[in-house]
Amino acid sequence: MKHVRVAITAHGEEGAVHPTYDVLTNAPFVERATALQWNVTGDTLGILHHVEGDVDAFDEAIGAIDPVVDYELEPAGEGAFYAYVVDSLTAASRGLFGAFAGEGVVVVPPIVYHADGRVTLSVFGPGERLRETVAAIDPPVEVDVEEVGGLTHVPPSGETRLSERQREALAAGLALGYYDVPREASVEDVATALSCAPSTAAEHLRKAEATAVRAILGSW
Numbered sequence: 001m002k003h004v005r006v007a008i009t010a011h012g013e014e015g016a017v018h019p020t021y022d023v024l025t026n027a028p029f030v031e032r033a034t035a036l037q038w039n040v041t042g043d044t045l046g047i048l049h050h051v052e053g054d055v056d057a058f059d060e061a062i063g064a065i066d067p068v069v070d071y072e073l074e075p076a077g078e079g080a081f082y083a084y085v086v087d088s089l090t091a092a093s094r095g096l097f098g099a100f101a102g103e104g105v106v107v108v109p110p111i112v113y114h115a116d117g118r119v120t121l122s123v124f125g126p127g128e129r130l131r132e133t134v135a136a137i138d139p140p141v142e143v144d145v146e147e148v149g150g151l152t153h154v155p156p157s158g159e160t161r162l163s164e165r166q167r168e169a170l171a172a173g174l175a176l177g178y179y180d181v182p183r184e185a186s187v188e189d190v191a192t193a194l195s196c197a198p199s200t201a202a203e204h205l206r207k208a209e210a211t212a213v214r215a216i217l218g219s220w
Contacts, residue, residue: 002127005147008119013140018093019065024113029057032163035111040097049083077210099136104129162208169204
């Protein structure tokens with residue numbers, strides 16, 4: 001059995017694959033998004049996302065997409081929300097999800113949407129089946145294999161929900177002694193390391209810490 005971490009790119013044609021995909025990767029009001037769970041039934045895709053961004057702008061955009069059959073948004077902390085979206089699959093998105101639904105192939109959530117249009121995910125299965133899966137993806141979608149390994153290469157779900165700046169903030173705080181007891185660094189020190197305002201550094205730290213705590217404690 002093999003694990004591959006792959007990056008899916010539509011080269012600016014995300015809207016041609018599916019309008020919801022375009023919103024999640026390109027909309028200026030979406031800071032970060034991950035697909036947590038999904039189910040494909042016939043020509044319909046039900047998918048639960050965790051989104052960081054402007055919920056009102058997201059609501060307006062998703063509500064205007066014709067292939068969206070139904071959706072529901074729920075708050076998930078400051079500046080974040082869950083988005084349950086039921087889509088009618090387009091021909092391109094049907095082919096994409098169909099390729100990853102082959103016999104013996106398992107997709108491990110989350111699927112992470114990136115601001116540069118990439119979507120990354122982990123896939124497990126027999127080596128030959130994984131090669132067939134990657135080869136079955138049709139343009140405009142392109143698949144690049146970023147990592148090959150075993151089960152130990154699966155990243156913790158809490159880590160994958162952190163934005164790049166949140167990870168940088170945590171790393172800077174850890175290196176500077178912000179989390180030492182007694183504390184050896186301040187928010188201002190972290191802000192200097194990140195070249196941002198103290199209020200921005202504090203926000204990155206607060207959101208990252210909240211995500212980490214939820215990952216550890218679940219729904220407690």
